[in-house]
């Protein structure tokens with residue numbers, strides 16, 4: 001059973017009012033979704049990664065996902081991306097079964113996967129060129145996106161000439177150029193230093209303000225999960241289920257001041273506790289705070 005916490009709002013969200021977000025249509029719907037890896041014929045060779053997930057994600061909602069390593073976070077993202085299929089249950093996008101990858105969903109991974117022999121502009125536009133979209137359409141869009149992600153002037157630079165944060169900015173621009181309805185992020189800022197991470201989180205919220213995609217964001221970092229989210233999901237240890245769902249009401253976009261608000265501190269305490277419970281249970285440890293028997 002999922003526990004759903006809805007903390008009272010301390011400040012009113014001015015971007016997407018509570019009523020509006022509750023009325024938003026369901027974008028992604030997990031209906032009893034389980035995922036088993038391995039072949040059925042060979043006993044002991046199967047892994048039940050996800051166990052009967054039931055989650056609805058609304059249009060333009062930002063949902064972050066926390067959970068211990070191996071609990072199935074990437075599996076949920078891969079299912080939405082269409083890289084994997086559910087073993088049982090149904091996974092819907094706009095009420096249609098997801099049956100493979102599509103340009104309506106874009107994925108950003110932790111490791112930048114830029115082509116080293118292409119400059120920034122060509123990395124960003126390669127996908128749309130391959131899909132036959134005309135230069136007249138994609139060129140102004142690319143210029144605007146590079147401006148938005150703070151890379152105007154770096155169009156002719158190659159990936160080796162960019163910092164890790166800049167490479168992630170290119171990845172985000174590349175993901176957004178096909179105007180996806182859903183942005184899937186798998187620990188996108190995990191390899192960045194603390195300051196760059198915060199900048200990237202702020203950037204993500206600014207981009208959301210402009211584009212209003214539905215965002216599904218996996219992270220190991222509780223602060224990051226709260227900072228960017230409308231709702232944080234905590235998954236149980238494997239087989240993954242939704243253990244806790246918590247709404248974050250602070251208005252977006254947010255800045256570093258949010259990190260010291262009572263709402264943030266209280267959410268951080270509860271979410272850290274929920275994740276640690278699962279981490280310790282899966283490792284058989286009682287945790288750092290456990291008293292010696």
Ligand SMILES: Nc1ncnc2c1ncn2[C@@H]1O[C@H](COP(=O)(O)OP(=O)(O)OP(=O)(O)O)[C@@H](O)[C@H]1O
Nearest residue numbers: 037038047049068069070071072073074075076238
């Ligand atoms: N393609 C695969 N074939 C076999 N088993 C897999 C495959 N992908 C994932 N698994 C298994 O499914 C379980 C969930 O993996 P998944 O990568 O979804 O977890 P995760 O929560 O994203 O982990 P992490 O936080 O370490 O990235 C793990 O036990 C993993 O070994």
